[in-house]
Amino acid sequence: MSLEGIGITCERDRRMLFENLDFQVSDGEILRIEGSNGSGKTTLLRIICGLFHSYDGDIKWQGKPISDDFAGYVDQLLYIGHAGGVKESLSPEENLSWLASLQDQEVSQKNIWEALAQVGLWGYEDVLCGSLSAGQKKRVNLARLFLIKAKLWLLDEPFSSIDVDGVKNLEVQIEQHLDGGGIVMLTSHQLLNINHAVRSLLLGY
Amino acid sequence: MHNIFFATVRRDLKIAYRNSSDLLNPLAFFFIVVTLFPLGISPSPQVLSGLAPGVLWVAALLATLLSVDGLFKSDYEDGSLEQILISPQPLFMVVLGKVVGHWLVTGFPLTLLTPVLAVMLFLPVDGIIALELTLLIGTPILSLIGAIGAGLTVGLKRGGLLISVLILPLYVPVLILGTLAVQAGVDGQSFAGHLLWMGSLLVMGLGLAPLATAAGLRISASS
Amino acid sequence: MGRVWSLFHKFASPKWFYEISGKLLPWFVAMTGLVLCTGVVWGLAYAPPDYQQGNAFRIMYIHVPASILAESSYMMMALAGAVGLIWKIKLADLALKTAAPLGASLTFLSIATGAIWGKPIWGTWWVWDARLTSMLVLLFLFVGVIALRSAMENKEAAGKACAILALVGLVNIPIIKMSVEWWFTLHQPSSFKLTEKPAMPPEMWIPLLIMVVGYYSAFATAWMMRIRVEILEQENRTQWVRDRVRTA
Numbered sequence: 001m002s003l004e005g006i007g008i009t010c011e012r013d014r015r016m017l018f019e020n021l022d023f024q025v026s027d028g029e030i031l032r033i034e035g036s037n038g039s040g041k042t043t044l045l046r047i048i049c050g051l052f053h054s055y056d057g058d059i060k061w062q063g064k065p066i067s068d069d070f071a072g073y074v075d076q077l078l079y080i081g082h083a084g085g086v087k088e089s090l091s092p093e094e095n096l097s098w099l100a101s102l103q104d105q106e107v108s109q110k111n112i113w114e115a116l117a118q119v120g121l122w123g124y125e126d127v128l129c130g131s132l133s134a135g136q137k138k139r140v141n142l143a144r145l146f147l148i149k150a151k152l153w154l155l156d157e158p159f160s161s162i163d164v165d166g167v168k169n170l171e172v173q174i175e176q177h178l179d180g181g182g183i184v185m186l187t188s189h190q191l192l193n194i195n196h197a198v199r200s201l202l203l204g205y
Numbered sequence: 206m207h208n209i210f211f212a213t214v215r216r217d218l219k220i221a222y223r224n225s226s227d228l229l230n231p232l233a234f235f236f237i238v239v240t241l242f243p244l245g246i247s248p249s250p251q252v253l254s255g256l257a258p259g260v261l262w263v264a265a266l267l268a269t270l271l272s273v274d275g276l277f278k279s280d281y282e283d284g285s286l287e288q289i290l291i292s293p294q295p296l297f298m299v300v301l302g303k304v305v306g307h308w309l310v311t312g313f314p315l316t317l318l319t320p321v322l323a324v325m326l327f328l329p330v331d332g333i334i335a336l337e338l339t340l341l342i343g344t345p346i347l348s349l350i351g352a353i354g355a356g357l358t359v360g361l362k363r364g365g366l367l368i369s370v371l372i373l374p375l376y377v378p379v380l381i382l383g384t385l386a387v388q389a390g391v392d393g394q395s396f397a398g399h400l401l402w403m404g405s406l407l408v409m410g411l412g413l414a415p416l417a418t419a420a421g422l423r424i425s426a427s428s
Numbered sequence: 429m430g431r432v433w434s435l436f437h438k439f440a441s442p443k444w445f446y447e448i449s450g451k452l453l454p455w456f457v458a459m460t461g462l463v464l465c466t467g468v469v470w471g472l473a474y475a476p477p478d479y480q481q482g483n484a485f486r487i488m489y490i491h492v493p494a495s496i497l498a499e500s501s502y503m504m505m506a507l508a509g510a511v512g513l514i515w516k517i518k519l520a521d522l523a524l525k526t527a528a529p530l531g532a533s534l535t536f537l538s539i540a541t542g543a544i545w546g547k548p549i550w551g552t553w554w555v556w557d558a559r560l561t562s563m564l565v566l567l568f569l570f571v572g573v574i575a576l577r578s579a580m581e582n583k584e585a586a587g588k589a590c591a592i593l594a595l596v597g598l599v600n601i602p603i604i605k606m607s608v609e610w611w612f613t614l615h616q617p618s619s620f621k622l623t624e625k626p627a628m629p630p631e632m633w634i635p636l637l638i639m640v641v642g643y644y645s646a647f648a649t650a651w652m653m654r655i656r657v658e659i660l661e662q663e664n665r666t667q668w669v670r671d672r673v674r675t676a
Contacts, residue, residue, distance in 0.1 A: 046287075049287070049291050050291060051287055051290060051291060051426050051427060052426075052427050053427045053584075054427065054428075054582070054584050054585075071293050072293075074291045074292065074293050075293035077291060079287070079288070079291055081284045081287050081288075082284065083282065083283050083284025083287070084283065084284055085283060085284040085285045085287065085288040086283065086284075087216075087220060087279070087283060087285065088283075089219070089220045089223040089224055090216065090219060090220065090223075094216070094219065097212075098212055098213070098216045099288060101208055101209050101212040101294075102209065102288055102289060102292040102294055102299070103292060103293065104209075104292070104293050104294055128223070353592075353593075353596055357576060357589050357592065357593060358576070358579070360580075360585075361579050361580065363579070364579075367575055367576065367579050370568070370571060370572050370575050371572040371575070371576060371593060373568070374565050374568035374569050374572060374597075374600075374604075375569075375596065375597070375600050375604075377565055377604050377607065377608070378600070378603045378604055378606075378607035381607040381608065381610065381611045382607060385610065385611060385614060388614075406603070413599065417592055417595070417596050420513075420588075420592050421589060421592055424585050424588045424589050424592070425585070425589075427582075427585055428580065428581070428582035428584075428585035428586075
């Protein structure tokens with residue numbers, strides 16, 4: 001199985017973000033999207049997710065354009081975006097439970113608590129997210145990586161506003177995902193310290 | 206599939222309950238707007254009872270319109286909308302869940318509050334019964350149509366007035382049917398026909414409006 | 429099927445449209461001028477005066493075609509939107525974009541001439557008559573599409589959003605018309621009621637028919653011209669537009 005981008009060209013506000021971009025990631029591989037601020041890293045991830053449509057070229061999943069079977073594609077996709085998708089007036093548990101049902105996955109309260117413990121939020125299950133710090137909200141969002149099963153991870157700056165322990169923990173989780181044949185694409189300003197070869201995709205002119 | 210519908214309704218109800226201003230502001234708005242009419246026109250029972258159906262319906266329509274603007278706003282801002290759009294669940298069901306949630310916190314309490322205002326406007330009892338029934342069927346239509354406008358304008362910084370321009374013309378049939386039914390009730394005539402028409406509009410809205418809303422949301426997220 | 433399809437897409441390409449419409453345009457302008465002149469002269473100068481309204485009825489030759497065309501222009505706009513959404517054709521979006529202000533102007537013309545006509549007939553400028561009210565709502569629908577377009581910065585997204593709004597409006601128009609008619613028959617004050625008129629004699633309706641054709645032709649001409657301008661603007665970085673501009 002693989003994710004492929006063929007000749008991706010995108011311009012926004014009359015500015016070429018990238019032109020004829022090609023990439024491919026297969027089982028157990030990780031690809032890091034590099035580029036300066038405003039080079040279109042987030043836009044590329046949103047294109048791969050099928051959220052952004054104003055581009056030319058093809059995104060293929062298992063050799064077929066993602067629009068052919070979009071529901072089947074997103075079923076295997078986990079996207080952690082810039083904005084967390086975390087509601088301030090819900091508790092971490094309520095947030096994760098709804099996000100899991102969006103992903104069409106049955107999770108028990110125990111699963112959620114375990115995932116929260118993994119990201120160091122043990123004991124925060126019932127606190128409203130509005131009273132959590134930015135880093136903690138980010139962790140709620142990242143807890144989905146421990147909770148929801150998906151083959152393809154698309155992570156937008158997963159390490160931002162996370163402390164050293166959190167980063168280490170996340171790296172271990174990414175390693176395990178890759179060991180299990182998962183695919184990861186991420187944007188990050190910092191280098192990853194994992195036991196897999198990290199390929200790079202450089203954006204910008 | 207139904208799971209996500211109920212999960213979404215539950216989630217939005219919880220959120221509304223915890224931000225009680227979301228719940229109370231449309232009702233307060235409704236109450237205040239209706240109060241302005243006797244002050245602006247006349248306290249005379251004859252005048253007011255004639256105006257009551259129109260005043261109550263227009264106020265209900267505006268209250269729904271103003272609150273529906275925020276239907277997808279916070280989901281758009283905090284990234285939930287992106288998660289909704291790339292979910293393997295049918296978008297139709299999520300949208301429907303959100304619309305039902307919206308109706309439960311605006312249209313429905315508004316319908317419950319209306320008899321008090323109707324009495325204050327000297328609407329006869331027969332009229333109040335017709336008013337309640339039409340509001341019960343009509344306010345979900347308002348939420349459904351409003352959601353289309355909310356979906357199309359969610360990505361815009363200044364969506365507030367725009368959504369009124371887009372949506373109010375589409376509210377015309379509901380307003381006409383609603384007020385005619387109340388008038389028929391006041392005159393002691395049957396208003397079953399009006400209710401039937403409104404019911405078919407509701408069925409049509411349930412089937413079509415979430416589709417248009419879903420399409421609008423995909424476009425808004427992509428710009 | 430594949431060949432038909434590629435042919436279809438080729439014909440819907442902006443370049444092709446620009447070239448064909450450039451050849452057709454002079455004919456359309458000539459036809460519009462001829463038909464409209466005939467209709468106006470016949471209708472205003474030669475058609476017999478109405479037995480009840482005298483010469484006041486002659487505004488009908490401006491009003492009725494505008495009303496007919498206003499409604500069908502909304503339909504054309506929405507259909508262009510549907511084509512653009514389903515087959516992702518750029519040209520359809522340009523057609524939608526340019527039809528909206530044209531349709532809105534026609535609707536406005538219809539309402540304005542209706543009001544002017546109302547003055548001698550009903551004694552007031554404005555009457556909440558079913559047809560006038562429906563036209564007013566139609567104007568609001570056009571205004572909505574125009575407002576949505578101007579509020580959105582991303583052109584592609586704006587095109588799709590307007591197409592959806594136009595389609596929602598299209599579904600609603602019959603419902604709006606029906607409900608307004610119902611509302612009117614229940615509220616209609618008897619003094620405003622127009623008595624059923626006898627069928628129009630041919631000397632009256634033939635010029636009307638000519639005017640309707642003239643309006644359609646004028647609409648098509650204006651629409652085509654506006655689409656051409658939009659094409660040049662949108663394709664301004666392609667080679668063929670540059671060549672065209674250089675030779676012009």
